[in-house]
Amino acid sequence: MQSSALTLDGEYISFTPGETIYEVAARAGQMIPSLCYDPRLDPFGGCRLCVVHVKGLRGPVASCTTKAVNEMVVETLDEEIERLRKTLLEMVASENPRIDVDPLRGYASQELTTLVDRYGARTGRFAGSHSGHSKTDDPNPFILRDYDLCISCYRCVRVCAEQEGDYAISVMNRGFHTQITTEFNNPLKQSACTFCGQCVQTCPTGALGDKKAMRFATERS
Numbered sequence: 046m047q048s049s050a051l052t053l054d055g056e057y058i059s060f061t062p063g064e065t066i067y068e069v070a071a072r073a074g075q076m077i078p079s080l081c082y083d084p085r086l087d088p089f090g091g092c093r094l095c096v097v098h099v100k101g102l103r104g105p106v107a108s109c110t111t112k113a114v115n116e117m118v119v120e121t122l123d124e125e126i127e128r129l130r131k132t133l134l135e136m137v138a139s140e141n142p143r144i145d146v147d148p149l150r151g152y153a154s155q156e157l158t159t160l161v162d163r164y165g166a167r168t169g170r171f172a173g174s175h176s177g178h179s180k181t182d183d184p185n186p187f188i189l190r191d192y193d194l195c196i197s198c199y200r201c202v203r204v205c206a207e208q209e210g211d212y213a214i215s216v217m218n219r220g221f222h223t224q225i226t227t228e229f230n231n232p233l234k235q236s237a238c239t240f241c242g243q244c245v246q247t248c249p250t251g252a253l254g255d256k257k258a259m260r261f262a263t264e265r266s
């Protein structure tokens with residue numbers, strides 16, 4: 046079989062047909078910033094943080110949804126791309142009422158915080174409405190539903206459907222009215238949720254939290 050290769054930030058790298066630019070970069074040790082990406086899930090292309098320049102294309106493209114093509118030339122870190130990422134982050138961070146969250150909320154809960162720090166993104170640059178309203182009164186003992194911190198990456202919805210096959214979590218409304226919910230907007234206990242915790246562990250902002258871990262830490266302090 047003929048081998049395929051592309052140039053990524055000046056380095057010539059071979060790839061397997063079907064791989065995305067993001068996957069090729071990750072394999073080469075170049076971690077392109079992302080918020081809606083989870084390697085276990087189908088590409089979604091929602092946050093646009095993973096944008097890169099491809100020589101010959103007019104605008105930046107999302108690397109997580111763009112397949113690698115033989116002899117492609119990709120820039121992941123040029124000035125314009127980094128500026129665009131910072132602006133995107135500032136939009137997300139301005140809509141999010143809290144960036145610093147308890148790391149015990151979940152495995153990926155620091156992803157937004159880490160990126161905001163890395164880019165020095167301002168959290169109050171864009172004023173306006175924000176989507177997602179917390180349901181911290183959900184009586185289940187396992188999962189904190191603090192949707193004020195939701196950035197609509199849909200990783201929770203997608204992991205529940207694609208990895209667990211439960212389809213317990215869904216989305217209602219659009220734009221600034223987007224809300225992560227359950228069937229008939231019921232508490233989690235009355236949904237198809239099995240409390241596997243996958244949604245908590247993939248959430249990049251701590252909008253979903255592991256109540257047990259947080260309780261344990263509080264009791265020990």
Ligand code: FES
Nearest residue numbers: 079090092093109
């Ligand atoms: S990680 Fe590619 S669009 Fe979000």
